[in-house]
Amino acid sequence: MMSATNSSSVAFSSLAQHNLTTPHILIIDSRPRAREDLLFLLSDYDIRLFTAENGEQALQTLRTQNIDLILLEISLPDMNGLEIMDFIKSQGYDTHTIILSESTDIQAPIEALKRGAFSYLRKPFSTEELLSSVRNVLDARAFETRHRQMAWQLECSEKMYRGLVDNAPDIIFTLDHEGTITYINQRVTAILGYPVDELTGRHYSVLMSDEDFNRAHPLFSNKYKSTRHIELSLKSEAEKESYPFSITIMNMAFNPAAPASTERNAGAYVIARDLSEKQRAAEIISYHKNYDLLTGLPNRSHLTKQIDTELQRLREINGGMTLLFVDLDRFKLINDTMGHLSGDLLLQQAGLRLKELVRTGDIVSRLGSDEFLIALPGLRDAARIQEIAGQCLKAIQKPFALQDDANVLITASIGIAIYPEHGLSAAELIANADIAMYQVKIKNKNDFCFYEDSMIRNSHAKISLEQEMRRALERNQLEMYYQPQIDLKTGEIVGAEALMRWNHPEKGVLSAGEFLPYAEEIGLIIPYTDWMLGCVCRDMMAARLAGSRTIPVSINMSPQYLDREDCIEKIQEVFSHYRIPQGLFGVEITENISIRNPHHAIALLRRLNELGVEIAIDDFGIGYSSLAYLRKFPIQTIKIDRAFVSEIQHDTSEFPVVLAIISIAQGLGMKLIAEGVETEIQARYLQNWGCHIMQGYLYHRPLPLQPLITLLTSQAA
Numbered sequence: 001m002m003s004a005t006n007s008s009s010v011a012f013s014s015l016a017q018h019n020l021t022t023p024h025i026l027i028i029d030s031r032p033r034a035r036e037d038l039l040f041l042l043s044d045y046d047i048r049l050f051t052a053e054n055g056e057q058a059l060q061t062l063r064t065q066n067i068d069l070i071l072l073e074i075s076l077p078d079m080n081g082l083e084i085m086d087f088i089k090s091q092g093y094d095t096h097t098i099i100l101s102e103s104t105d106i107q108a109p110i111e112a113l114k115r116g117a118f119s120y121l122r123k124p125f126s127t128e129e130l131l132s133s134v135r136n137v138l139d140a141r142a143f144e145t146r147h148r149q150m151a152w153q154l155e156c157s158e159k160m161y162r163g164l165v166d167n168a169p170d171i172i173f174t175l176d177h178e179g180t181i182t183y184i185n186q187r188v189t190a191i192l193g194y195p196v197d198e199l200t201g202r203h204y205s206v207l208m209s210d211e212d213f214n215r216a217h218p219l220f221s222n223k224y225k226s227t228r229h230i231e232l233s234l235k236s237e238a239e240k241e242s243y244p245f246s247i248t249i250m251n252m253a254f255n256p257a258a259p260a261s262t263e264r265n266a267g268a269y270v271i272a273r274d275l276s277e278k279q280r281a282a283e284i285i286s287y288h289k290n291y292d293l294l295t296g297l298p299n300r301s302h303l304t305k306q307i308d309t310e311l312q313r314l315r316e317i318n319g320g321m322t323l324l325f326v327d328l329d330r331f332k333l334i335n336d337t338m339g340h341l342s343g344d345l346l347l348q349q350a351g352l353r354l355k356e357l358v359r360t361g362d363i364v365s366r367l368g369s370d371e372f373l374i375a376l377p378g379l380r381d382a383a384r385i386q387e388i389a390g391q392c393l394k395a396i397q398k399p400f401a402l403q404d405d406a407n408v409l410i411t412a413s414i415g416i417a418i419y420p421e422h423g424l425s426a427a428e429l430i431a432n433a434d435i436a437m438y439q440v441k442i443k444n445k446n447d448f449c450f451y452e453d454s455m456i457r458n459s460h461a462k463i464s465l466e467q468e469m470r471r472a473l474e475r476n477q478l479e480m481y482y483q484p485q486i487d488l489k490t491g492e493i494v495g496a497e498a499l500m501r502w503n504h505p506e507k508g509v510l511s512a513g514e515f516l517p518y519a520e521e522i523g524l525i526i527p528y529t530d531w532m533l534g535c536v537c538r539d540m541m542a543a544r545l546a547g548s549r550t551i552p553v554s555i556n557m558s559p560q561y562l563d564r565e566d567c568i569e570k571i572q573e574v575f576s577h578y579r580i581p582q583g584l585f586g587v588e589i590t591e592n593i594s595i596r597n598p599h600h601a602i603a604l605l606r607r608l609n610e611l612g613v614e615i616a617i618d619d620f621g622i623g624y625s626s627l628a629y630l631r632k633f634p635i636q637t638i639k640i641d642r643a644f645v646s647e648i649q650h651d652t653s654e655f656p657v658v659l660a661i662i663s664i665a666q667g668l669g670m671k672l673i674a675e676g677v678e679t680e681i682q683a684r685y686l687q688n689w690g691c692h693i694m695q696g697y698l699y700h701r702p703l704p705l706q707p708l709i710t711l712l713t714s715q716a717a
Contacts (some may be wrong), residue, residue, distance in 0.1 A: 055079035193237035295351035307426035320380030325433035331370035411446035481702035554586030582612025642676020
């Protein structure tokens with residue numbers, strides 16, 4: 001329990017993102033459990049939290065801390081919460097209050113609102129309702145703070161403007177109607193060497209080169225009403241050199257040196273931009289625009305222009321061209337594990353190797369990341385193309401010497417497109433070579449293939465799905481549903497399986513089977529599992545805060561996620577953050593994990609058991625697991641796959657596979673759960689043979705969190 005003098009700083013990014021200072025929130029409640037739950041509920045956000053278990057502690061905190069918001073339970077052991085609100089008002093504290101109360105007295109909210117309470121939440125309240133009220137308070141306070149700051153900023157605007165002008169990259173000066181310099185910024189010293197004091201009060205001609213003075217004089221006169229632009233040479237203080245400048249002259253309606261003057265054309269405002277620097281910058285920009293800075297190879301934009309130019313020539317002579325799209329396999333792994341410097345060295349060496357293979361007139365380009373493209377004008381012979389592609393593969397397979405003399409071996413996937421068979425423009429040829437490369441990537445890698453028209457349909461569908469799946473995480477389109485598991489002996493819900501759903505903006509709610517297998521294929525399963533792990537633990541905490549009966553919850557975990565070196569540490573970190581008790585969280589794995597690396601799997605599952613995680617074998621019976629290994633695995637539960645359950649059509653027949661699985665579970669002393677139970681016949685058959693825990697549409701479809709909480713609450717009642 002936190003005392004009133006203790007505080008915790010946590011990340012409150014979403015609710016208080018517009019606040020200019022860290023909000024201070026005081027939780028006043030006599031019950032330790034209620035204070036603890038509110039602390040954990042707000043522990044994801046950038047706030048400073050204080051707690052008090054009685055009125056005296058609350059008043060002491062208010063005297064010593066600047067509290068922005070109070071979450072106040074009216075019933076306290078030593079005073080009424082309304083008395084605390086009276087104290088705040090009497091002391092003139094700038095503090096908002098949200099009342100959290102179990103009281104059913106209708107007079108209580110009336111009295112609280114009279115005293116200025118921001119809102120009154122009757123327990124039990126939803127997590128969203130509380131967070132919305134807190135957000136509204138903090139947003140209102142942030143708005144007031146920003147309003148005060150804007151007033152202060154307006155007072156400082158003149159100083160800010162002068163500072164901007166003094167530090168501008170151009171020479172800026174003002175002239176009176178006679179051409180005398182009334183103000184000039186510090187930039188003139190850096191560029192031309194003149195001290196500011198030496199120029200102020202002198203005629204502008206002191207800056208002009210002799211050859212440009214006569215040309216400049218008419219433009220600097222005050223007879224012009226419009227803005228003028230001219231290129232002139234300004235001389236340095238030493239008068240040994242002159243530099244080209246772009247001059248912009250604007251008339252001013254008042255004279256800064258004499259604000260009271262009523263003269264209309266009082267002077268001019270002049271901006272002088274150094275063209276020598278601009279020319280150098282233009283050269284640098286041009287290089288950046290056309291070449292990859294890391295490898296020195298043409299970039300995608302420059303390559304596209306080169307190919308289109310070459311294609312115009314080839315059309316006239318009926319010639320051909322071949323494009324090789326080269327993607328380095330496993331580059332991301334090397335870049336992430338060995339560091340970006342090693343990744344950069346590898347890319348530089350790969351670019352050099354590919355450039356050494358080609359003829360004069362061929363083009364090697366880096367398209368971005370680990371992708372290169374080779375354009376071979378005049379080449380369309382299939383045998384020669386295959387020979388060059390094979391040489392590229394061999395060149396990439398040679399060891400790469402990276403940092404600390406570390407040698408790294410990688411391979412490449414190459415897609416090939418030929419003009420005019422596979423496209424008539426650079427963009428079309430590059431896109432189709434990319435599609436062909438992707439076909440190699442999803443099969444064996446370390447190979448090449450030619451583009452075919454049939455590839456584009458499959459590629460477009462997969463690319464579109466991958467892009468949508470990445471956006472699903474960014475746009476909060478994912479949600480966890482929970483399918484209850486029923487013990488037929490008692491009729492109670494004894495657990496639930498967490499199932500991910502995708503709220504697709506066009507296709508509606510998609511089940512996990514419709515997108516998670518592809519997430520494994522394209523490398524998204526790890527961020528998806530990270531999200532699922534955090535969401536389920538967060539939901540468990542929210543259910544506990546709502547007063548729901550606690551039940552064990554299990555999630556399906558991919559072997560890819562379990563293969564992570566920090567898998568156990570990641571799970572332990574999430575458990576610790578959300579205070580997940582032992583025995584309330586389970587992990588479901590496929591039995592095929594025993595094939596991959598059984599000894600590693602056994603050690604990993606034992607570490608999960610030490611965290612209090614119950615392990616279940618999901619879809620048991622459809623894989624290739626060895627019973628000898630299964631007996632050694634630290635597994636507590638076997639789940640009968642729905643494929644076997646669906647075969648049960650008569651409760652008088654025998655279904656050998658189902659009976660064998662039940663027998664194995666009983667022999668090994670494991671809990672047994674049947675999933676996909678949809679009929680009374682299936683339930684009766686399974687129960688008769690010793691399986692009592694069921695999961696399926698016969699009892700409950702997967703439910704979002706709030707309906708599950710309602711179901712558990714009603715069952716408890």
